Amino acid sequence: SKLLGTFCYNPQKVFPVYFVLRVSKTPSQSGYWKKQRPMTGVEAEWTPDNGRYKLYTDYGRELSGDDVGYWFSFDGLEAGEQVEVRMGISYVSIDNARRNLDTEQPAGTAFDTIRRQARDRWNRDLxxxxxxxxxxxxxxxxxxxxxxxxxxxxxxxxxxxxxxxxxxxxxxxxxxxxxxxxxxxxxxxxxxxxxxxxxxxxxxxxxxxxxxxxxxxxxxxxxxxxxxxxxxxxxxxxxxxxxxxxxxxxxxxxxxxxxxxxxxxxxxxxxxxxxxxxxxxxxxxxxxxxxxxxxxxxxxxxxxxxxxxxxxxxxxxxxxxxxxxxxxxxxxxxxxxxxxxxxxxxxxxxxxxxxxxxxxxxxxxxxxxxxxxxxxxxxxxxxxxxxxxxxxxxxxxxxxxxxxxxxxxxxxxxxxxxxxxxxxxxxxxxxxxxxxxxxxxxxxxxxxxxxxxxxxxxxxxxxxxxxxxxxxxxxxxxxxxxxxxxxxxxxxxxxxxxxxxxxxxxxxxxxxxxxxxxxxxxxxxxxxxxxxxxxxxxxxxxxxxxxxxxxxx
Known part of the structure; x- marks a missing residue:
């Protein structure tokens, strides 16, 4: 999926951010969402306090623009069960986002291990x-x-x-x-x-x-x-x-x-x-x-x-x-x-x-x-x-x-x-x-x-x-x-x-x-x-x- 951003009064200065999400448990449903600008007389499927969202479940769709994301729904979770979500990003391609994710968060590496590695690296720097x-x-x-x-x-x-x-x-x-x-x-x-x-x-x-x-x-x-x-x-x-x-x-x-x-x-x-x-x-x-x-x-x-x-x-x-x-x-x-x-x-x-x-x-x-x-x-x-x-x-x-x-x-x-x-x-x-x-x-x-x-x-x-x-x-x-x-x-x-x-x-x-x-x-x-x-x-x-x-x- 692809996300476009901008900065500080420069709407023409957009840049792509590609991301890959990986979850530790198979979802019962998943799809994309895109935030919609407020529109008079139109109801969205989901209306949180900060705006309206349009949800998509067709897996093959790619979305671009600002306010784009991905959603998951899980059935049968036990009380206290944790689902890990890992993310890789790239400013070049989705393939590179996946490579970055695989390299920086190898499969089988526990969340606590990654957190400890990050903490140790920051401690070395500080x-x-x-x-x-x-x-x-x-x-x-x-x-x-x-x-x-x-x-x-x-x-x-x-x-x-x-x-x-x-x-x-x-x-x-x-x-x-x-x-x-x-x-x-x-x-x-x-x-x-x-x-x-x-x-x-x-x-x-x-x-x-x-x-x-x-x-x-x-x-x-x-x-x-x-x-x-x-x-x-x-x-x-x-x-x-x-x-x-x-x-x-x-x-x-x-x-x-x-x-x-x-x-x-x-x-x-x-x-x-x-x-x-x-x-x-x-x-x-x-x-x-x-x-x-x-x-x-x-x-x-x-x-x-x-x-x-x-x-x-x-x-x-x-x-x-x-x-x-x-x-x-x-x-x-x-x-x-x-x-x-x-x-x-x-x-x-x-x-x-x-x-x-x-x-x-x-x-x-x-x-x-x-x-x-x-x-x-x-x-x-x-x-x-x-x-x-x-x-x-x-x-x-x-x-x-x-x-x-x-x-x-x-x-x-x-x-x-x-x-x-x-x-x-x-x-x-x-x-x-x-x-x-x-x-x-x-x-x-x-x-x-x-x-x-x-x-x-x-x-x-x-x-x-x-x-x-x-x-x-x-x-x-x-x-x-x-x-x-x-x-x-x-x-x-x-x-x-x-x-x-x-x-x-x-x-x-x-x-x-x-x-x-x-x-x-x-x-x-x-x-x-x-x-x-x-x-x-x-x-x-x-x-x-x-x-x-x-x-x-």
């Missing part, structure tokens, strides 16, 4: 980070969050290696290794892939290989890919900082030449032929994107958000271009990455949308856009949610704001006045910006502690909003350990107060140990590898070479 101390709830939050970060991206390829080619309906390829899918990159490029690079580098490598293969199959790296379809959800060019970040941290098991060619293509192709950056023309010509430029996909109404993401991507790409000797291109990218300054309005004290003539949008309310309200220039947020999102030039932003003191005071205002949105990505690293300025690091420690205590609990609502394929959870994992990747594409972390007395993290370079001593509120001293540490921003290689990070309170 045990790459071992913690001591903290409260029972904090430990629950930590491992739940780590579990969330490992759900996606997930495998797309079948046991025989087949997978659907990117944006090629009905065509399949054979994966060289594992083919991954569900690249929610606008979210995950900020921290999930950094966590995978650190603790699960073999999977991160396969994910990057998957991204590069996508670019070879349809011309472009993914933005928000789902089961072989590009949804074009959100903005930016987020695969670039992901790949550069991993390369700078030592991952080498992928074709950097092919990756660079795809990055350069999206950074230089004119907008009319560029699905990744449809509004690149004014971005290159003016250094910013004005309101209303490309209303075809509504990107003109999200112009500031689009440009801010491009600045981060181009900053990351500039480093790689220099490494490859492409110095003129790198210089141009660095000039582009400084274009965020066009948007800074001294009058509002925030970033502010620009009209086609270069003037600032007026009237303008920096708070408009809170709670996902539609607002010119910003996507799913207000100006306050985006104003400090210049991770590659925090010092430059502080200078435009009038210096360190005004920057810190304004950033503190974001937290004190409820202008921070913990459930969305642009401001997710705000708390770590204080530590760019000596003497203000305590604010980072205070705000990260407050955010963890308030928004991450073991209750049913114990995560802020949508987890965005592990992004909120990755923020919690890093913050509870005491360090955070503060700029996508740069191999650096900002330190904060860890939650646990001790954490051991398995990395390819050996075990990284993080220790906390004392009961004070703020960090008094730090050491790395037994040597005093005075900087709150440290490099990836420096951290792993030190092997032991110690905080004294």
């Amino acid at each position: 045990s790459r980070i071992r913690i001591e101390g903290g409260t029972p709830e904090q430990r629950t939050v930590f491992y739940t969050a780590l579990y969330h970060t490992l759900i996606h991206p997930n495998l797309l390829s079948d046991v025989n290696g087949e997978y659907p080619l990117m944006e090629r309906s009905g065509q399949t390829g054979i994966a060289d290794g594992d083919r991954y899918t569900v690249f929610s990159l606008w979210d995950t490029y900020r921290n999930v892939h950094q966590l995978l690079t650190l603790v699960y580098p073999e999977r991160q490598t396969e994910m990057i290989r998957s991204m590069i293969a996508m670019s070879q199959e349809w011309g472009w790296l993914p933005k928000w890919e789902l089961y072989g379809r590009e949804t074009f959800t959100m903005e930016g060019d987020p695969a670039i900082p992901v790949i550069v970040d991993s390369w700078r941290k030592g991952l080498r098991g992928f074709d950097i030449d092919a990756a660079y060619a795809a990055m350069k293509r999206s950074a230089t192709t004119p907008g009319a032929q560029n699905p990744m950056r449809p509004d690149i023309d004014p971005y290159v010509e003016k250094g910013y994107i004005p309101l209303g430029f490309f209303a075809g996909d509504n990107s003109g109404d999200n112009s500031v958000s689009h440009a801010l993401e491009y600045y981060v991507a181009d900053h990351a790409l500039a480093w790689l271009a220099d490494e490859r000797g492409d110095h003129d291109f790198a210089d141009g990218l660095r000039r582009r990455a400084a274009g965020w300054k066009h948007y800074y309005s001294p009058e509002s004290g925030t970033l502010r949308p620009l009209n086609p003539d270069g003037s600032f949008l007026s009237p303008f309310d920096p708070r408009q856009g809170e709670n996902f309200e539609a607002v010119p220039g910003f996507h799913e947020g207000s100006a306050w949610n985006y104003t400090f999102f210049v991770p590659h030039d925090v010092e430059g932003l502080a200078k435009l704001m009038g210096g360190r003191r005004k920057f810190v005071d304004k950033l503190q205002r974001v937290f004190d006045e409820g202008l921070y949105d913990p459930a969305n990505e642009p401001d997710i690293a705000y708390a770590y910006l204080f530590s760019r300025f000596r003497g203000e690091e305590w604010r980072t420690q205070r705000e990260t502690r407050r955010l963890l205590d308030r928004y991450f609990t073991a209750r049913p609502d114990g995560i802020p909003g949508n987890d965005d394929t592990g992004t909120m959870s990755a923020w919690a994992v890093f913050s509870m350990l005491g360090f955070y990747p503060d700029c996508p594409g740069e191999p650096f972390y900002t330190l904060t107060a860890p939650v646990f007395d001790r954490a051991e993290i398995d990395t390819p370079q050996g075990t990284l140990t993080i220790e906390k001593h004392g009961d004070g509120e703020y960090i008094r001293r730090m050491s790395l590898g037994g040597k005093p540490l005075t900087q709150y921003r440290i490099g990836h290689d420096e951290l792993l070479r030190g092997r032991r990070l110690t905080f004294e309170f």
Whole structure:
């Protein structure tokens, strides 16, 4: 049987999901069902609370569409008797769904055995980070969050290696290794892939290989890919900082030449032929994107958000271009990455949308856009949610704001006045910006502690909003350990107060140990590898070479 799905305002982006069900007892009756849309004056055979269903008993029928399933009816079941149902899925064919089922759940394997195998595998994965101390709830939050970060991206390829080619309906390829899918990159490029690079580098490598293969199959790296379809959800060019970040941290098991060619293509192709950056023309010509430029996909109404993401991507790409000797291109990218300054309005004290003539949008309310309200220039947020999102030039932003003191005071205002949105990505690293300025690091420690205590609990609502394929959870994992990747594409972390007395993290370079001593509120001293540490921003290689990070309170 075949099921078609879609995602996030993209009804044309359907993808097939094939499934095979196997039951442990022969049913007396079985068939397909398909949910019917509510229809006036028509009665369905079965009407549960959430809709109407049409049942079919002709076994040879194949159904497609959304809300499709299979039903069984059993006679003569004894009290307490259990019927096992096994399912295999594939994104290629029913035959492959059956192969996957036979391989992953061999005949004769008991349910309890499969459950134990799954539990053991998850325990092996989660045990790459071992913690001591903290409260029972904090430990629950930590491992739940780590579990969330490992759900996606997930495998797309079948046991025989087949997978659907990117944006090629009905065509399949054979994966060289594992083919991954569900690249929610606008979210995950900020921290999930950094966590995978650190603790699960073999999977991160396969994910990057998957991204590069996508670019070879349809011309472009993914933005928000789902089961072989590009949804074009959100903005930016987020695969670039992901790949550069991993390369700078030592991952080498992928074709950097092919990756660079795809990055350069999206950074230089004119907008009319560029699905990744449809509004690149004014971005290159003016250094910013004005309101209303490309209303075809509504990107003109999200112009500031689009440009801010491009600045981060181009900053990351500039480093790689220099490494490859492409110095003129790198210089141009660095000039582009400084274009965020066009948007800074001294009058509002925030970033502010620009009209086609270069003037600032007026009237303008920096708070408009809170709670996902539609607002010119910003996507799913207000100006306050985006104003400090210049991770590659925090010092430059502080200078435009009038210096360190005004920057810190304004950033503190974001937290004190409820202008921070913990459930969305642009401001997710705000708390770590204080530590760019000596003497203000305590604010980072205070705000990260407050955010963890308030928004991450073991209750049913114990995560802020949508987890965005592990992004909120990755923020919690890093913050509870005491360090955070503060700029996508740069191999650096900002330190904060860890939650646990001790954490051991398995990395390819050996075990990284993080220790906390004392009961004070703020960090008094730090050491790395037994040597005093005075900087709150440290490099990836420096951290792993030190092997032991110690905080004294």
